[in-house]
Amino acid sequence: MNFHPREMNLSRLCNEALDEPIGDAERSAMIADASKKLEELFDILRIDHQNDHNTRDTPRRVAKMYVEEILQGRYTAPPRITEFENVHAYDQLIVTGPIELRSMCAHHLMPIYGYAYIGILPAADGKIIGLSKYDRIVEHFASRLQIQEELVKQIGDYIVDMTKPRGLAVRISAVHMCKTQRGVRSSRRSRMVNTCFWGDLGASGELKSEFLNECIALDRAGSE
Numbered sequence: 001m002n003f004h005p006r007e008m009n010l011s012r013l014c015n016e017a018l019d020e021p022i023g024d025a026e027r028s029a030m031i032a033d034a035s036k037k038l039e040e041l042f043d044i045l046r047i048d049h050q051n052d053h054n055t056r057d058t059p060r061r062v063a064k065m066y067v068e069e070i071l072q073g074r075y076t077a078p079p080r081i082t083e084f085e086n087v088h089a090y091d092q093l094i095v096t097g098p099i100e101l102r103s104m105c106a107h108h109l110m111p112i113y114g115y116a117y118i119g120i121l122p123a124a125d126g127k128i129i130g131l132s133k134y135d136r137i138v139e140h141f142a143s144r145l146q147i148q149e150e151l152v153k154q155i156g157d158y159i160v161d162m163t164k165p166r167g168l169a170v171r172i173s174a175v176h177m178c179k180t181q182r183g184v185r186s187s188r189r190s191r192m193v194n195t196c197f198w199g200d201l202g203a204s205g206e207l208k209s210e211f212l213n214e215c216i217a218l219d220r221a222g223s224e
């Protein structure tokens with residue numbers, strides 16, 4: 001099967017999902033078509049992928065990596081969320097993290113890695129969701145070509161839509177290898193940190209400070 005994104009009206013922004021998750025046949029076709037294009041790229045870069053024992057299978061390997069790993073958050077459904085009754089009407093701040101973050105920068109296709117932290121202010125009459133789902137949601141939206149400002153918002157908007165909390169905060173602290181490994185070659189310790197707040201968590205200076213202090217404490221505990 002030949003895959004023609006334009007004819008099939010499937011072109012999207014780099015961090016947007018397709019309308020529907022793709023099936024096995026479409027996934028295989030996408031990998032096969034991308035492999036051919038990567039072979040062309042290797043030809044242009046004068047890398048002999050036909051005879052070089054190191055790169056013989058690299059175009060296919062890289063195509064598969066993009067479709068099934070690096071960009072899989074565009075082609076698969078968001079994680080299923082398990083909800084529990086909030087029987088005791090818990091409505092105080094919950095903070096979870098550090099959550100491992102692995103993404104890819106939209107500008108140079110270089111890795112972004114670091115941690116996410118999520119603060120939830122549940123609604124007393126709402127639901128509580130399984131803790132592991134926050135990690136899965138971060139992984140889902142990070143598995144796309146991203147910039148950090150948009151990644152934080154996508155994660156938060158999805159959690160707010162799905163769980164309707166009183167308030168929410170998402171913070172990411174990450175290294176951008178497009179800055180450390182090339183270009184300006186900044187220190188590998190150099191990070192970008194940004195936080196986005198929703199609802200009551202954004203409206204209260206006290207809750208914001210509580211969230212940020214918990215992030216610092218969780219970060220410190222993680223590095224001990």
Ligand SMILES: Nc1nc2c(ncn2[C@@H]2O[C@H](COP(=O)(O)OP(=O)(O)OP(=O)(O)O)[C@@H](O)[C@H]2O)c(=O)[nH]1
Nearest residue numbers: 105106107146147148149176178179182183184192
């Ligand atoms: N705001 C923001 N900028 C980012 C992010 N990831 C990468 N960038 C920056 O986006 C810019 C990419 O665009 P250009 O300035 O055209 O790239 P370039 O000419 O290769 O620039 P250098 O990286 O400075 O060599 C760079 O400054 C990156 O450091 C991100 O998540 N958020």
